[in-house]
Structure formats: structure tokens, C-alpha cells
Amino acid sequence: MPGRLLNRYFPSWFGNILCLCIPMVSSMAGVLPGVIGNKLCERARHGWYDWHDKYDGMSQLTRDMVVDAQNIFHSSIHSAYYICICLTIWGIWCFVFGAAYTYASCSLISDLADHLETKAFDPPPRRPETAVHMFSAHYSKADRNERQPSQRGAVSEWLTASPAASESVFNGTSSGRRNEQHRGLIQGRMFTDQERVQDLSFSFFPPIAPSRTIVRLPTSHARRALFFFTIQSASVILACVAFLGDALFMLLQSYAAAEANRYESAVISGYTATSIITLLAGTGSFVSVTHTTFEASFSVLIFARRGYQGNSDEEQAADDFLDMA
Helix, strand or coil: CHHHHHHHHCCHHHHHHHHHHHHHHHHHHHHHHHHHHHHHHHHHHHHHHHHHHHHCCCCCCCHHHHHHHHHHHHHHHHHHHHHHHHHHHHHHHHHHHHHHHHHHHHHHHHHHHHHHHHHHHCCCCCCCCCHHHHHHHHCCHHHHHCCCHHHHHHHHHHHCCCHHHHHHHHHCCHHHHHHHHHHHHHHHHHCCHHHHHCCCHHHHCCCCCCCCCCEECCHHHHHHHHHHHHHHHHHHHHHHHHHHHHHHHHHHHHHHHHHCCCHHHHHHHHHHHHHHHHHHHHHHHHHHHHHCCHHHHHHHHHCCCECCCCCCCHHHHHHCCCEEC
8 A cells, every 4th residue: 555655646757857856956056155166266366366456566555455355365265165065065975875886886796796606606507308308208109009099089088977977076975986996997008107197288288488588698798797897886986985085185175275375276186186086987987888888798697587598509508607588
């Protein structure tokens, strides 16, 4: 009942929109303070140039000169304040999404590694012999020709007995027990022990293989895909940690640098570190993606189910032991 109510009041499209809005809301929450801080920083920078153009060459300190310089200083301090708010928001979201990505990627890598290790020690899957193959191997045409049509008719006539006789068998009466004994004697004379054990219905209704596509992924390709996916995940995780360290450094240094009139050096250091982290993380992801594609490989690994090999030989099965559908 709760699941039906959840599907009724929260449909799938609403969940998709909600998941898409979470990154957008987090980005907007971090961008708005950054935009305000950037405007204040530009105001302070342009005011500094205007102050030098206006008061350059004056030999005395006037009140207007002090007031304009104080306004420039306040703009710089307010800019650093909003930049710190922006860095705090981005640091929080980076920690949340980085922790979620770390848990998801590490769990996936661990499960896939365990799956590959398990499949490495399993024997290659073989297609079991069906009743049709067993019946054709142990039951020759000569044995089938030995039976007389009259005997087969007698057996079929006895099996289609009257409803009263059938009811007596199920009711457990003495006549029913005698009929059951007679039936066993007739079957013992007409069929061999091996034929009685086998289910002869397979000769009339052979089993049909399920309609599905067997996707084969060689072991080397599977390990290669897992290796490069590990590199990509490690690049993203290390980038999140580095971004958190950079944000913490800027939080501790930017406001103090603005008060000491050294804000430009702190900003340049922070942006340089951000550029290097982005370049290294992007290079790791680029190398991983260009060496392998994860769509086909991981759709096989994640939704792996053992399938029958078909008509391939055992040597190929030993090399490619991952039969997944």
C-alpha cells in the first residue's frame, strides 16, 4: 500500500526532475554569492585605478581621499566575505557528492572484482544434455520397431480406462490397488526400466531453448574495463579531496589577505591550484574513456547472469569463461 501511494503521488517523472534539480540548486546556491563577491571585487579594482588617477600628484591628504580609499577597502573586504561564503557552499556540496560518489564507485568496483574472482575459479559453463539427446542416444530405432501395434493399442486403451476405475485408484480401494498392480505389470512388459524412468513426453514435445541473446565478454576485456573504470573513479575521488583542500586554504587565507591588502596573491594561488586539479582529473578521465567504453562492458558485468555457451568448443570456453546475458 505505501508503494502504491508513493507511485501515485510521486511518479517517476517527478523523481527524475527532482534528481536533475538537485545539482542545479546546489550550483545556483554556490554561484550567487560568487557573483556578488566578484562584482564587489571589480568595484574595488576599478575604484583603486580611479583613486590613483584622481589623487595622483597631490601633496596633502584630504578627507575625500581618505573616504574614497576607505570605500575601496570596504569593497575588497566585502568581496572576500562573499567569496568565503561561496567557497563554503561549494565545499559542502563537494563533500556530499564526493562522499556519495566514493561510496557508489567503491561498492561497484568491489562487487565487480569479487565477481571476476568468483568466475575465475568456476569451471567453464557447458550446455547440459537434454532429454532429447539422452533419448536419442539410448533408444534406437530397432527397439522402437520391436513393439507391436496391437500391444501399443492395448496399453493406450488401458491407460484411457473408465472414470470409475480411475476414481477407485485415487480412493484407495482394493480394486484400485489391483488395477495399479496390473498397470505396473503391463508397463513392465511393454517398456524397459530405462524407458520407464525417462519422460517420453520429450520425444513428442521437445524442450525449446529460451529466446535470449548470450553476450560473451572475454576475461581480459572485463579486467581491462574494470581497471580503467578504477582509474577514472580514483581521479574523480582525488579531485574531490583536492578541491576540498583548496577551498579550505582559500577560506583561511583569502579574508586575511584582503585585510592585509594581499588579496590578489591569494586568489591567484587558489585559481592556479584549481586549474591544476581540473587538468589532472580530466586527464585521468580522458585516458580511461579513450582506452575503453563502459556502456557495453559494464552492462554485461553489472547485469551478469550465467548463460549456456551453445555450440562453442571447450577450448574457447576456457579462454572466455564469462558467459553473461
